[in-house]
Every structure is written in structure tokens, then in C-alpha cells.
Amino acid sequence: MLRQYQELKRQHPGTLLFFRLGDFYELFFDDAVTGARELEITLTARHKERGTPIPMCGVPHHAVSNYIARLVRKGYRVAVCEQTEEPSQAKKLVRREVVRVITPGTAIDPLLVDSRECAYLSAVCGAGDSFGAAFLDLSTGEFRATEARGADAWERVRADIESYAPRELLFPASLAPLVREGFEGRARTATLPLAVDAEDPARETARTSNVVPFPRAAQAEYSRPGSCPTSLTPIDDWLWEPLSCATLLLEQFGARTLEGYGLTDKTDAVAAAGACLRYARETQRESAAHVNDITFFEAQDTLVLDAVTVRNLELVESQSQAGRAHTLLGVIDETVTGMG
Amino acid sequence: MKRDRLRVLLKEIADLERLTARVNMNTATPRDLAALRRSLDQVPAIRQALSDSGASLLEVLREGADELADVRALVATAISDDPPLNLTDLGAIRDGCSAELDELRSINRDAKRTIAALEARERARSGIASLRVRFNNVFGYFIEVSKANSARVPADYERRQTLANAERFSTPELKESERRILGAEDRMRELEVTIYAEVRARVAAETKRLQATARSLSTLDALAGLAQVAARRRYVKPQLHDGDEIEIRQGRHPVIEASGDAPFIPNDLYMNNSTERLLIITGPNMGGKSTILRQVALVSILAQAGSFVPAEGARLPVLDRVWTRVGASDDLARGRSTFMVEMTETASILHNATPRSLVLLDEIGRGTSTFDGLSIAWAVAEYLHDSPDHAAKTLFATHYHELTELAERLPGAQNYRIRVAEREGEVIFLYKIERGRASKSYGIEVARLAGLPPGVLARARDVLHRLERYELDVFADQVDEKTAAGGATGTSAPSQHAQNGGGLGQAARRARRRALAVQATLFDAVNESLLDELRGVELETLSDEEIRALLADIRKRIV
Numbered sequence: 001m002l003r004q005y006q007e008l009k010r011q012h013p014g015t016l017l018f019f020r021l022g023d024f025y026e027l028f029f030d031d032a033v034t035g036a037r038e039l040e041i042t043l044t045a046r047h048k049e050r051g052t053p054i055p056m057c058g059v060p061h062h063a064v065s066n067y068i069a070r071l072v073r074k075g076y077r078v079a080v081c082e083q084t085e086e087p088s089q090a091k092k093l094v095r096r097e098v099v100r101v102i103t104p105g106t107a108i109d110p111l112l113v114d115s116r117e118c119a120y121l122s123a124v125c126g127a128g129d130s131f132g133a134a135f136l137d138l139s140t141g142e143f144r145a146t147e148a149r150g151a152d153a154w155e156r157v158r159a160d161i162e163s164y165a166p167r168e169l170l171f172p173a174s175l176a177p178l179v180r181e182g183f184e185g186r187a188r189t190a191t192l193p194l195a196v197d198a199e200d201p202a203r204e205t206a207r208t209s210n211v212v213p214f215p216r217a218a219q220a221e222y223s224r225p226g227s228c229p230t231s232l233t234p235i236d237d238w239l240w241e242p243l244s245c246a247t248l249l250l251e252q253f254g255a256r257t258l259e260g261y262g263l264t265d266k267t268d269a270v271a272a273a274g275a276c277l278r279y280a281r282e283t284q285r286e287s288a289a290h291v292n293d294i295t296f297f298e299a300q301d302t303l304v305l306d307a308v309t310v311r312n313l314e315l316v317e318s319q320s321q322a323g324r325a326h327t328l329l330g331v332i333d334e335t336v337t338g339m340g
Numbered sequence: 341m342k343r344d345r346l347r348v349l350l351k352e353i354a355d356l357e358r359l360t361a362r363v364n365m366n367t368a369t370p371r372d373l374a375a376l377r378r379s380l381d382q383v384p385a386i387r388q389a390l391s392d393s394g395a396s397l398l399e400v401l402r403e404g405a406d407e408l409a410d411v412r413a414l415v416a417t418a419i420s421d422d423p424p425l426n427l428t429d430l431g432a433i434r435d436g437c438s439a440e441l442d443e444l445r446s447i448n449r450d451a452k453r454t455i456a457a458l459e460a461r462e463r464a465r466s467g468i469a470s471l472r473v474r475f476n477n478v479f480g481y482f483i484e485v486s487k488a489n490s491a492r493v494p495a496d497y498e499r500r501q502t503l504a505n506a507e508r509f510s511t512p513e514l515k516e517s518e519r520r521i522l523g524a525e526d527r528m529r530e531l532e533v534t535i536y537a538e539v540r541a542r543v544a545a546e547t548k549r550l551q552a553t554a555r556s557l558s559t560l561d562a563l564a565g566l567a568q569v570a571a572r573r574r575y576v577k578p579q580l581h582d583g584d585e586i587e588i589r590q591g592r593h594p595v596i597e598a599s600g601d602a603p604f605i606p607n608d609l610y611m612n613n614s615t616e617r618l619l620i621i622t623g624p625n626m627g628g629k630s631t632i633l634r635q636v637a638l639v640s641i642l643a644q645a646g647s648f649v650p651a652e653g654a655r656l657p658v659l660d661r662v663w664t665r666v667g668a669s670d671d672l673a674r675g676r677s678t679f680m681v682e683m684t685e686t687a688s689i690l691h692n693a694t695p696r697s698l699v700l701l702d703e704i705g706r707g708t709s710t711f712d713g714l715s716i717a718w719a720v721a722e723y724l725h726d727s728p729d730h731a732a733k734t735l736f737a738t739h740y741h742e743l744t745e746l747a748e749r750l751p752g753a754q755n756y757r758i759r760v761a762e763r764e765g766e767v768i769f770l771y772k773i774e775r776g777r778a779s780k781s782y783g784i785e786v787a788r789l790a791g792l793p794p795g796v797l798a799r800a801r802d803v804l805h806r807l808e809r810y811e812l813d814v815f816a817d818q819v820d821e822k823t824a825a826g827g828a829t830g831t832s833a834p835s836q837h838a839q840n841g842g843g844l845g846q847a848a849r850r851a852r853r854r855a856l857a858v859q860a861t862l863f864d865a866v867n868e869s870l871l872d873e874l875r876g877v878e879l880e881t882l883s884d885e886e887i888r889a890l891l892a893d894i895r896k897r898i899v
Contacts, residue, residue: 336351
């Protein structure tokens with residue numbers, strides 16, 4: 001059974017693996033240590049009698065979504081492994097598979113997505129004087145992309161990303177220095193130290209090689225009270241290839257050309273959008289068919305309010321921590337549905 | 341009222357966007373589908389309520405809100421009204437949806453009835469009134485008898501389990517019933533899962549229509565919400581135009597107005613890109629400068645978001661961006677000093693603001709020394725006024741009274757002040773702006789309001805008095821145009837001052853006087869260094885002419 005665990009763990013590096021064992025989900029080894037600490041649950045051990053105890057902790061299956069939500073809020077990625085055949089029918093060991101990976105940017109569980117806020121997964125790519133970014137709210141299917149050209153392209157795209165305040169930001173591994181400099185120390189942002197290992201054995205399993213081993217030491221950075229931080233997630237460069245990204249988008253939208261979406265020649269925007277979509281589909285193990293449209297936008301089309309201004313004018317968050325009531329949004333929000 | 345009725349209907353609508361997403365991602369629960377049906381139940385009434393609005397936007401939204409009668413009917417026939425959270429708990433599928441399921445349920449009910457009957461019979465047979473048939477996941481159905489009564493059980497009972505104060509038994513008849521119940525439940529679970537998956541898939545197939553309805557309803561909710569605010573808080577419809585003027589009549593700050601108990605004091609404001617593009621607002625702290633700045637921005641933002649605005653009337657241009665440099669938002673946690681933050685934000689404004697932008701500058705230059713701060717504030721204001729590419733409409737609140745000189749120099753700049761009334765030595769803030777410049781800053785008054793001890797206040801008044809007199813008596817007549825314009829302290833570039841001539845000259849003079857009075861010891865030190873220099877001069881090596889030049893130079897540098 002532990003061999004099965006090790007195999008699944010190897011396929012999903014960078015995640016806390018919730019391993020279904022009967023009525024419980026168990027965590028083992030380092031995951032157990034992290035999980036027990038973060039969830040404040042008891043750490044026990046397996047194989048104590050054999051002299052090589054394996055750290056272990058577990059949560060009952062009916063309450064698992066609460067525990068997962070708490071971990072994801074703290075910035076962890078959680079892989080959920082289920083028993084995929086009836087125990088009564090299994091000959092020896094029950095077959096188990098990871099059915100979904102929940103990351104900060106791809107969570108759609110109502111426990112993780114407040115009804116009045118958006119939860120964007122964002123991706124950025126580009127170089128020199130051309131950068132593109134995409135924003136996907138998997139919980140609603142809203143999908144937007146932008147691209148900036150010129151000397152200040154990076155600055156402009158960076159400002160866009162800041163204003164969307166995504167839960168998770170994907171970027172090509174080679175862009176790591178720029179992204180880390182651009183978002184380090186920003187409000188709502190915490191850095192996931194880059195740990196892309198070119199020789200990572202997980203590289204062979206292409207589906208998951210883009211998920212980076214999660215650094216345990218970096219946890220403190222995630223706990224900014226009151227706001228949800230942005231997790232930074234580097235993804236291998238070869239997954240940002242514009243042509244394959246375009247193909248993926250076309251297939252998703254059931255379209256023949258991206259022209260109608262305003263994405264002609266916007267290779268960086270297309271690559272970013274493709275990366276977002278691929279990441280969402282791979283972690284969720286679903287086709288996400290409700291993501292069936294994308295809107296290209298440019299900052300010129302709208303009234304631009306940078307993050308500093310949004311803070312200064314107390315549009316959505318009060319500076320004195322007095323709560324939502326003392327913000328413009330608090331005053332004008334008389335809507336009655338979560339969508340409104 | 342129609343809006344109220346609409347909002348009551350909308351309240352019943354679930355978050356259809358997210359619900360649709362969960363349906364597509366295969367994480368929708370039976371309760372999600374029940375909520376979908378309840379939401380769709382409202383749509384016909386909502387469409388009805390919109391039917392004769394006469395507003396083209398509402399008509400578009402009405403058209404967009406698809407009743408999805410087929411989806412509603414599908415869910416209504418298949419999913420029960422109050423399904424369990426988890427599909428495996430059984431009961432998610434409505435009776436009458438599947439004949440096989442109905443039959444299994446009836447078998448199940450019969451078997452349970454059999455068990456209830458069995459319980460009554462066994463009680464009678466054994467004479468044990470507390471005998472009960474119970475169920476748990478591990479042992480299934482069993483007969484439980486308390487320890488005290490366990491000796492009285494009939495001989496055909498098979499012992500299954502012994503607890504601290506009870507014994508559990510089974511009988512062949514009970515086992516048979518159990519087999520039928522559990523068998524039926526397994527099959528029911530299978531069936532429910534299958535039916536549910538099919539319903540879910542058919543709902544998912546209508547994703548696009550669901551999304552369109554969701555979009556219409558959410559837009560409707562947002563509009564109804566804004567309308568509600570406008571009605572409740574007496575907002576008016578702003579007039580957006582292609583020109584450059586901002587004209588707000590009796591504007592109010594939406595948030596302060598909503599949270600305060602006291603009535604909010606409204607203000608008029610007018611700006612354009614020619615004669616009124618840089619408004620310099622001086623006045624006491626706490627007098628409402630920052631409120632007015634923010635108020636203008638918030639009114640503009642609301643208007644551009646499609647809302648009515650808190651005012652009696654407003655004519656507004658379409659802005660491309662609102663910039664703010666407000667207050668001293670310290671960023672110590674991230675290791676940047678107040679001043680550095682301030683300058684970084686200011687730099688960004690100067691590089692990127694356009695004539696279509698609105699810029700709010702509140703107390704810029706506060707994070708550094710008086711002279712540095714004043715110089716930077718002056719240059720920033722001038723740049724925003726003069727630069728053709730970056731001449732944004734700017735509201736500049738400042739406690740540097742010297743900056744009021746700017747308004748007299750620059751054609752597009754105007755002075756405004758916060759009105760203050762003084763009664764019996766006490767200052768009353770009127771929260772009204774008017775043209776003109778403030779005479780003093782009332783810092784001590786604010787300190788009084790903040791509760792500084794009377795002794796400290798008295799001493800502060802005393803010191804202020806002396807400083808003002810000192811300034812007048814000692815420096816007023818001595819500082820002439822030339823030395824002032826020369827920037828004698830060396831903290832600002834002389835050439836800059838010279839370019840600006842009289843206006844800045846006067847301002848600098850006044851600032852310098854004030855600074856001199858306060859920082860007398862600093863200037864003693866400057867003079868001291870001159871003396872040192874003088875002591876170090878080797879007179880023998882210099883020609884008469886050089887000595888004359890040296891003297892002239894030193895005289896110029898004495899402060």
C-alpha cells in the first residue's frame with residue numbers, strides 16, 4: 001500500500017497527498033508533519049512496532065473539504081487520491097487514483113470561494129517589450145486576456161495583474177527573476193521560492209512536471225491576515241509554446257480561429273491563456289467545458305485604478321481595518337445575489 | 341415598488357455562474373441542482389416584471405434571461421425538493437422519476453416496516469419492554485437488550501456482541517430483512533448515482549444558455565442594487581460628456597455620508613483643463629481637505645461605473661485614470677521608507693498621467709525635511725501644470741502655504757481654502773471650500789481637539805507666538821530679494837528659483853524665514869563653518885583682489 005502511495009506521490013510533486021484509506025484520508029511522511037502542524041491535528045505513526053515509524057495523520061472523509069480548504073487558503077496544493085474501485089471487488093490492493101489537485105487558483109469549492117469575491121488564476125509570459133497575461137476565474141468561467149507592447153510593457157501587465165489580485169500566478173520558469181522582483185513584497189503576494197529542478201524525475205510524467213515541489217520553509221510568508229495571498233507557480237517553458245496553446249484554446253472553445261476573440265497576433269496573450277487553461281484542466285482532471293469564451297481587453301478601454309489608488313480611496317478594503325462597511329463597495333453594494 | 345419586487349425575486353436566485361461551473365466540473369451536489377431549480381422558478385416572474393420597462397438596457401436583459409423551461413422541468417422531475425448534501429445518503433432523486441427506484445424504495449419501506457413489526461412482536465414474546473431493534477454500519481441490524489434483561493431473551497437469539505451494559509442479538513428473520521434492506525439500498529444508491537449523473541450531464545449540455553441567463557440576472561441585480569443606493573441615498577444622474585470639465589454641485593463623500601451620524605456638508609467643485617486645472621487647497625488639518633479630494637475621485641469613479649452620484653448635479657468627463665498620492669501610507673513591513681514610497685508613487689504619476697487623468701496629491705513631500713518637501717511639492721505641481729503630455733486635472737492639498745504663490749503665478753492654477761470660523765478663541769471647522777488661501781494652519785487647535793493637555797497647548801501657543809514675532813522682528817527686514825532668490829541654504833537649485841522669479845522668491849523667503857526661526861541652531865552651525873573656513877585662510881598667499889573676492893563671497897554666504 002505504501003508503495004502505491006509512493007508512486008502517486010512521485011507523480012504529484014509539490015502537493016500534499018490526501019490518500020484515501022477507508023473512511024479516512026491519510027497523510028504520510030513529511031506531508032503528515034506539515035498537515036498535522038497546519039491543521040492542528042494529531043500526528044501519529046505507522047509501523048511503530050517495526051522500528052521504522054512512518055509519520056501519519058488523517059482526517060475523516062466526511063469533513064475533508066474543510067481541511068482541504070484550510071490548507072489551500074494557506075497556499076498549499078492538495079492532491080486528493082480516491083479509491084477507484086469497490087473494496088469488496090478488489091483482489092488485493094484497492095486501486096487508487098488522484099482525482100483532482102486543488103490549488104489556490106483553481107479552487108471552486110464554495111468553502112474556498114467567497115460568494116462575493118472573484119478567485120482568479122492568472123498567467124503571465126513574454127519578454128522584452130511584449131508581455132501577455134490571462135485571468136481565469138474557474139468558479140464562474142470568466143476568462144480574460146491582455147497584452148502590452150512597448151518599453152513599459154512589463155510594468156503595464158504587472159499593474160493589470162496587481163489589480164486582479166489573483167490567487168495564483170503562473171509564469172514560465174525562465175521568467176522567475178522578473179516575476180519574483182515584480183511581485184515580491186507586494187500586498188496580497190507571497191513568493192513561492194523557485195525550485196524547478198531540471199533533472200526532476202517527475203519530468204517524464206509530463207502531466208504533472210509543471211507542479212513544483214512545495215517548499216516547507218516558506219510557509220510563514222503566506223499568512224497575511226485579512227487578504228488572500230497570491231501563490232507564485234513557475235511552469236516549464238515548453239508549455240508556453242504559442243502554437244500549442246492556441247490549439248488548446250481552439251479545442252476548448254470549439255472554434256476554428258482565435259480572430260473572433262481579438263487574439264490575432266497576440267501570441268503572448270494566447271500563450272498565457274493557454275497555460276491558464278491547461279493548468280486548470282490538469283489539476284481538476286475535468287474539461288472545464290463552462291470555460292467557453294475569452295475576452296481580450298486593453299487597459300485603454302477602461303478607467304484605470306492602480307492598486308495604490310484602490311487602497312487610498314478605500315474602494316474595496318478599508319485602511320483602518322474597520323471592515324467592508326466603510327468602503328465604497330460597502331456603501332454601494334445593495335445587490336442581493338452572489339453574482340450581483 | 342417595481343424595484344423592490346424585482347429584488348425580492350432576485351434574492352431567491354443562487355449563484356448560477358458558480359453553480360454552472362460546479363456542474364461542469366462534476367462537483368455539483370444534489371442541493372446545487374435543487375437550488376438551480378428554485379432559481380429558474382423565479383425567471384418567468386422576473387421577465388414579467390421587466391416586460392414594460394421601456395428601457396432598452398432592461399429589454400436586452402429581459403431577452404437575455406432564458407427561462408430554461410426544459411432544464412427546470414428536467415431538474416424538477418428528477419431531483420427531490422430537499423435532497424441530502426451527499427448523493428450516497430440516498431433520497432436525492434424524486435419519487436416517480438424511475439420505476440425501478442420507486443419499486444426498490446417500496447421494498448425498502450416494506451422491509452423496514454417488517455422490522456418495526458418484528459420489534460413489537462419480539463417485545464411481546466420476550467416480555468422485555470426495553471428491547472429494541474437497532475442498526476449500525478458495522479453490525480447491521482440487531483436486537484439490543486440491556487444487561488439486566490439479558491437472561492430473559494428467548495433461546496433462539498444468536499448473540500452477536502456484548503457491551504458494558506447491553507447485549508446484542510440477531511435472529512434468522514431479522515437477518516433476512518436486513519439482507520433485503522441493504523440489498524435494496526445498494527441498488528438504490530447505484531440507481532441514484534446513475535440518474536443523477538445523467539441529469540447533471542444534461543444540465544451541463546445547456547451551459548451556454550445557463551451562462552447567458554446568469555449574466556443577465558447578475559447585471560440586473562447590479563443595476564437594481566445601484567438603483568437602490570441611488571434612491572436610498574439621494575444620488576443624481578451625472579451627465580457624462582466628451583469635454584474636459586468637472587462640475588459637481590453639492591457633492592458628497594459617499595462613504596463618510598453613509599457612515600456618519602452628523603449630516604455631511606456638501607461642496608461645489610469645478611475644474612477644467614484650461615484655467616482650473618490645478619487646484620491648490622490649503623486649510624487646517626482635519627478641516628476636510630482629504631475628504632474633498634477623495635470625494636471628487638469617488639464621484640467620478642461612480643459615474644464611470646454607471647452609477648448615480650452623491651451630489652445635486654454633476655457634469656463629468658470620461659477619465660482615463662485616477663491617480664492618488666495620499667497620506668503617509670507607511671510600508672515599514674516591506675522595508676521601504678515613507679518618503680521612498682511617496683516618491684515612487686509620485687514618479688509613476690508624473691510619467692503616466694495624461695490630460696484626461698485626475699490626480700489627487702495630498703500632503704506630498706511630508707516625508708522629508710521642510711525645504712526638500714516644499715521644493716519637491718512645488719516642482720511636482722509646476723510639472724503637472726506645465727507639461728503638455730501630463731497636464732492632468734490635479735487637486736493638490738497641502739499644508740505648505742508657500743504653494744499658494746503658485747496659483748498666482750500659473751494661469752491654470754487656483755487657490756482654494758477650507759473655511760474656518762473663529763469664535764471666542766475657538767476654531768470651528770466649516771468643512772466648506774472657497775476660493776482663496778488659508779491664513780494659518782490651526783495645528784494647535786487640532787491638537788486641542790485631540791486632547792493634548794492644557795499645559796502643553798499653552799506652551800505651544802507661547803512658542804508659536806515667539807516664533808512668529810522672532811520671524812517678523814529679526815528677519816523680516818533683513819532678508820532681501822537677492823539672497824532669498826539665491827537659495828542661501830543650498831538645499832534647492834538656485835537656477836530653478838531664478839527662473840520662477842518673484843512668486844517663488846516670496847514663497848521661498850517666507851518659508852525660509854519660518855525655517856530660520858525654527859531652525860536657528862542649524863544656521864548657527866552653517867555660520868560656524870564659515871568662521872572655520874575664514875580661520876583656515878592663509879592671507880599671506882592671497883592677492884588683495886583675491887581677498888576682496890573672498891570677503892564678498894563670505895558675506896553672501898552668511899545666513
